[in-house]
Amino acid sequence: MSKRIVVALGGNAIQTGNGATADEQQQACIRTARELVKLIKDGHKLIITHGNGPQVGNLLLQQKAAESETTPALPLDTCGAMSEGMIGYWLQNAMDKALLENGIEKDVVTVVTRTLVEENDPAFVQPTKPIGPFYTEEEAKRLEKEQGFVFKEDAGRGWRRVVPSPKPTAVLEYRIINQLVDDGDIVIAGGGGGIPVIKGTDGIEGVEAVIDKDFASQKLAELVDADILLILTAVPNVAINFNQPNQQFFNEVTVEELKKHIADGQFAPGSMLPKVEAAIEFAKSRCGRKTIITSLTQAYGAITNGAGTHIIAKEELVMH
């Protein structure tokens, strides 16, 4: 049966390792599109979201490096919009190619999406979202002094600049996204979590932040009435005791059980924790909805024969 699926692409779907050139990122997008097209072939309707941490951080650095009176540096919300357009364009080309290879005729469109946040969200005074390249601790400490930015260690991979990451409360373009999906188009939306905006006195205003794409994807999935939120990352399953000798992977897990593991500190903040939290919110938002967390190469198997970690509300388990 055809499902409405929001597919949230993790970092490795667009940029693998240090491959940050336009060509390298576009090659990664083509590999991603070839996996996603298998789902389209089966008749599923896809809304594709993606991260932008490395890209938006690089755009910001490029702005700073070229700054002069005639070429002013553009702010973070505008760089967020640039990253949505740029990655959306790459994914559109990649999806077109994969569709053509499979003899499927469908339109692919990117919606530059704005995501509403609260002006007084506590995240604005406590930056947590890593963006841009990795630095050594020494380099990070020097940049912190020179530029006044905040740097943090990112999940054992090195030091990165961190910026505020407020919680999404609404996705402004959800109606048009819904319409496009109903029309049979493949939609790329909510890229980089969407451009963070607030309702100011003069209307919508961009703010200096980067929204977590897993939380934004969950919000969007609810608004477009998706059946499945499919979060694709670098691991095939969610684990407890991750990377420890007693590591245990989940295949099917209830919201209630996952909450206990969150309380036990099983999921790393800034990497697996937001995915698990978004998964829980979506699974419990309406009967019949589920979230799947898995790797890009398991995406098709996750929908067709139970690969990956399936997160469901407790009642659903009883119904099986």
Ligand SMILES: Nc1ncnc2c1ncn2[C@@H]1O[C@H](COP(=O)(O)OP(=O)(O)O)[C@@H](O)[C@H]1O
């Ligand atoms: N409990 C866990 N189970 C599985 N993976 C985990 C866990 N804790 C941390 N991780 C790590 O989190 C990574 C996903 O986070 P991240 O790389 O930030 O996401 P993204 O794919 O969206 O860029 C996984 O690839 C894995 O290395």
Ligand SMILES: NC(=O)OP(=O)(O)O
């Ligand atoms: N915006 C966002 O969550 O990007 P990453 O997934 O690349 O961190």
